[in-house]
Amino acid sequence: MPEVLATDAPAAVTEVDPGQAVKMAEPSLLGLEPYQWVSVAMAVLLLFAFIVAKVHKTIAGGLDNKIKAIRDNLDEAKQLRAEAEALRQEYADKIAGAEKDAEAMLENAQKEADSIVTKAKEDTAAMVARRERMAQDKIAAAERQAVDELKARAANASTAAAAKLIAANHDAAADRALADQVIEQL
Structure with a gap:
């Protein structure tokens, strides 16, 4: 016992x-x-x-309910974690896509800037050449005008000098002889 x-x-x-x-x-x-x-x-x-x-059934039922609640919480946590991972992956993909887009935009901007610089250089060279031609044309026109003015002044000066010489050296008899000579030639 x-x-x-x-x-x-x-x-x-x-x-x-x-x-x-x-x-x-x-x-x-x-x-x-x-x-x-x-x-x-x-x-x-x-x-x-x-x-x-039958307390054991009540205790077991309570424990089973508690286990079910814990399992439900774990399943919900797993689901939330999977959703969070999916969101994180989605945003990581969006960030990668945005970075690629930014790189492409930067590359396009660089190409456009290079083409603008090249075009500006070409336009500047063409404008300088055009302005140079215009300046040369203006200089040539000014030279022609100056030569024409010089010729006109020279002609006026020679005419005035000839008139003075003729007036000083020729008298009325010499003018008649000269007029007769010109008439005969015609």
């Missing part, structure tokens, strides 16, 4: 010597000690809880 249900009670001491400890007998009911009665009461309570009240 287990020690819990053992009923060996200590023997009562009848003789007491001075200076010797006295042991008292503990109370017992139906041959069982108090700690044995506590053990029996606990066993009866547990049997009642598991057999009659």
Whole structure:
């Protein structure tokens, strides 16, 4: 028999010597000690809880519900994580696409800038050549005008000088002889 249900009670001491400890007998009911009665009461309570009240089913049902709630939370967390990963990948793809677009735009802008610079150089060279021709034309026109003016002044000056010389050296008789000569030639 287990020690819990053992009923060996200590023997009562009848003789007491001075200076010797006295042991008292503990109370017992139906041959069982108090700690044995506590053990029996606990066993009866547990049997009642598991057999009659079916507490184990209630406890198991509560634990099952708790496990289901935890699983649902884990599934929801997995789903949220998958959505977050998909969003992160989508934005990473968008960023990569934006970087490619930015590079393409920068390359196109560089090409356009190069073509604009080349065209500006060509236009500048053409404009300089055109302005140079215009300047040369103006210089040539000014030279012609200056030569024409010089010729006109020279003609005026020679005419005036000839008129003075003729007026000083020719008299009326010489004018008649000259007029007659011109008439004969005609």
